[in-house]
Amino acid sequence: MVPIEYYFVLSALLFFIGVFGFVTRRNLIAMLISIELVLNAVDLNFAAFNRMLFPGELEGFFMTLFSIGVSAAESAVAIAIIINVYRNFHSDQVNSIENMKF
Amino acid sequence: MGGRCIMANLIMFIILAVVILGSAVMCVTTTRIMRAATFMLFVLFGVAGLYFLLDYTYLGAAQISVYAGGVTMIYVFAIQLVGKRTLQGLVERVKTSRAVCGALVALVSFAVVALVLLKNEFVSKACCSADGGEVPMEVIGQSLLGSEKYQYVLPFEFISVFLLACIIGGIVVSRKEEEK
Numbered sequence: 001m002v003p004i005e006y007y008f009v010l011s012a013l014l015f016f017i018g019v020f021g022f023v024t025r026r027n028l029i030a031m032l033i034s035i036e037l038v039l040n041a042v043d044l045n046f047a048a049f050n051r052m053l054f055p056g057e058l059e060g061f062f063m064t065l066f067s068i069g070v071s072a073a074e075s076a077v078a079i080a081i082i083i084n085v086y087r088n089f090h091s092d093q094v095n096s097i098e099n100m101k102f
Numbered sequence: 103m104g105g106r107c108i109m110a111n112l113i114m115f116i117i118l119a120v121v122i123l124g125s126a127v128m129c130v131t132t133t134r135i136m137r138a139a140t141f142m143l144f145v146l147f148g149v150a151g152l153y154f155l156l157d158y159t160y161l162g163a164a165q166i167s168v169y170a171g172g173v174t175m176i177y178v179f180a181i182q183l184v185g186k187r188t189l190q191g192l193v194e195r196v197k198t199s200r201a202v203c204g205a206l207v208a209l210v211s212f213a214v215v216a217l218v219l220l221k222n223e224f225v226s227k228a229c230c231s232a233d234g235g236e237v238p239m240e241v242i243g244q245s246l247l248g249s250e251k252y253q254y255v256l257p258f259e260f261i262s263v264f265l266l267a268c269i270i271g272g273i274v275v276s277r278k279e280e281e282k
Contacts, residue, residue, distance in 0.1 A: 008219040016212040021130030023204035073268035079180040080276035
């Protein structure tokens with residue numbers, strides 16, 4: 001098996017690439033894509049921990065499975081909100097949303 | 103035999119890691135939003151490959167079908183819906199100062215996290231790296247739908263209600279309001 005430290009380093013790198021994208025980009029969909037990268041890094045860590053440290057148990061496995069489901073639902077709702085924002089403000093930059101109600 | 107197997111695993115891991123990291127960097131730095139979505143698809147495939155490498159075949163299949171099949175489709179549809187002028191040919195302007203700031207924050211945090219993960223002794227103490235083999239489908243099904251200890255029927259039901267709530271929420275949010 002691959003040593004667990006490699007998985008740590010890979011998922012930490014993926015996580016902070018996602019954080020970098022989230023801080024840098026100002027486009028709503030690009031920020032959402034960065035969040036997906038972060039979520040994937042965390043899922044990967046759960047699965048690697050479960051396989052390497054507790055191979056007889058299944059907690060990390062199911063955490064990853066439920067996390068995949070939750071993030072699919074989350075991205076669907078977020079896309080709905082973004083489409084609505086675009087319809088109201090005719091822009092998809094974060095800076096354009098200055099008041100939520102008008 | 104064992105040594106060769108470990109070597110093959112390591113080579114597969116390195117290939118997947120290069121694919122994932124390269125695509126992730128391209129994904130956050132490319133200025134075109136459609137390319138960012140495409141590179142995200144490659145990242146998702148790479149993570150699914152890592153699940154296969156960990157012998158979690160079911161997780162890899164779920165990752166491909168839910169993420170690569172579902173979520174990426176949602177993104178592509180959203181990009182197409184949000185508008186021709188704004189997104190498809192969009193060249194986003196990123197301020198250099200903000201990019202430098204973000205890179206600095208990400209690097210410092212990565213250094214801290216990597217130090218904590220690599221320097222602590224808990225993991226190497228606990229690690230036995232036993233080769234568990236593939237999790238059989240029967241075990242997954244039993245623990246997903248059982249109500250004993252370490253079985254997960256309650257979160258399973260919660261997530262189905264949650265998905266229903268998200269469907270309704272998505273419809274309510276993105277519905278067109280009728281003119282009065």
